[in-house]
Amino acid sequence: MPKAISTKMILAVSGALLALNTVPASANPMVGGAAMYPTKDIIDNAVNSKDHTTLVAAVKAAGLVETLKGPGPFTVFAPTDAAFKKLPAGTVETLVKPENKTTLTGILTYHVVPGRLTAADIATMAKAHMGKAELTTVQGEKLTASKDAKGKWWLTDAKGGKAMITIADVMQSNGVIHVVDTVLMP
Numbered sequence: 001m002p003k004a005i006s007t008k009m010i011l012a013v014s015g016a017l018l019a020l021n022t023v024p025a026s027a028n029p030m031v032g033g034a035a036m037y038p039t040k041d042i043i044d045n046a047v048n049s050k051d052h053t054t055l056v057a058a059v060k061a062a063g064l065v066e067t068l069k070g071p072g073p074f075t076v077f078a079p080t081d082a083a084f085k086k087l088p089a090g091t092v093e094t095l096v097k098p099e100n101k102t103t104l105t106g107i108l109t110y111h112v113v114p115g116r117l118t119a120a121d122i123a124t125m126a127k128a129h130m131g132k133a134e135l136t137t138v139q140g141e142k143l144t145a146s147k148d149a150k151g152k153w154w155l156t157d158a159k160g161g162k163a164m165i166t167i168a169d170v171m172q173s174n175g176v177i178h179v180v181d182t183v184l185m186p
Helices: 007-020 040-047 053-062 065-069 079-084 091-095 098-109 119-128
Strands: 073-078 112-114 132-136 142-147 153-156 162-172 173-179
Touching: 007 053, 007 098, 040 053, 040 065, 040 162, 040 173, 053 073, 053 091, 053 098, 065 119, 073 162, 091 098, 098 142, 119 132, 119 142, 119 162
Parallel strands: 073 173
Antiparallel strands: 073 112, 132 142, 142 153, 153 162, 162 173
């Protein structure tokens, strides 16, 4: 007759199985000196990144916080503070004014694609289309993703501007963030 399974044994096995199904925080890259947690949403992670204070301020000014805290899923190409500093002097200060909310919203939503697209998903799309993945943004216009000869992934905007993906696959509870080094323009 088999031995009875103790409660202690069941708890130990359950705990081990739960640990196997949990993505540890270390599996996600650090962004802006902060751990990014796959159990937190895009906004709750972004506010902790020291490299994304301008983006967070712009998202607040555009009234997009609740949207990006929503269920999504979203793929966000998140420009760093250094990316915003590449813009002409005074651009950010002008965009965050209430009278420019529509323009700011258009720029920010141009950095968001519906769905959860990992780097592998983008690579698969590009492979199927002669090395270029065409992504339709929430704003409505397209971004084109392609890989250069050195293996770096780039996004090309509607005006021909380019942003390099510097950190890919920062998983969120409601999507994924890919950090970019340039603000893209519709």
